[in-house]
Amino acid sequence: MTYLGFLALFLGIPILVLGALARRRPTERRAWTAMAALSLIALLYTTPWDNHLVAMGVWGYDPQRVLGITLGWVPLEEYLFFVLQPLLVGLWAMAEGPKPPPPETTGGKGRWGLLIALAALEIGALGVWISGLQEGAYLSRILAWGLPPLALQVAVGGDRLWAAREVLARRWAGPTLWLWLADGIAIRAGIWFIRPEFTVGLGLAGLPLEEMVFFALTNLLVANGWTLALDPVVERRIRQAEFRPLRIPSD
Template structure:
């Protein structure tokens, strides 16, 4: 349910273009991955939610800090033309969503690959 809503929001933002483009691209790109992961093994991921939270949360915090620093130092910048102008600690919402989604996709994939029940389901 939640992943389908994010996919719909992503598609809507893509259709509108402009300031919602970056967030729309991120949500539309990752939502199908999350739908598949949770349809296949949402119960398994929920059972390992502590590992999921730590495995995705800590790297996300690190990447948010590193990205905010790089933006603040002028190493790179994020176009205001394609972003909503929302964020925290100098980090645009779109960057926060991108790093969170990337880490969730990787960690969820790894947890599903390592879960003994997931292997049984594939057979």
């Protein structure tokens, strides 16, 4: 199987099926806009990080299974993956049908505790990255790259995400389990490979822990982004922040 064939089978076909189901559901126009925006953000944010990992040899690709069109260190198919994964998550949510946003609450103080925990994890991941330690290099880079946008989402609407946790869990779990399965098949087929010296040596059914964390984290970011983009409470918060006048303290 080639990388392009993998994309067609594990992302292209599910996207077409989910897209057909989504069109039968009443969907706001901004849902489609949010999905396109998340794909663009994923492409722009992931490209430098992915090129860094391939350049340092954390993972690589079988040259016989890619088209041979490389942008930087990464084959064209990888960039297509960046765009298709958010589409898969978004269409999975849309196929389920629109869900009313949870009622507004006055809570949200727990966001600070979660933000502190995320900051501690970020510092630890950056410490491993800077130290140059080879074992755990892949995991540290996943966390250092993925935790800042997660912290931003929590800061903006952590209380809203918690209030919608049951719906959010469904939006996250299906695509994550599917991509864990697909990733394991791709690794066993030799489409891409992970160098074990850069991992912590843990995994499940041949799938390295780092790959499980990567897809769990990226799908969570997309599902969170999708949920926040359609939440009227979050939209109001952002608008109020944009138009709030700047107050200059007086002497």
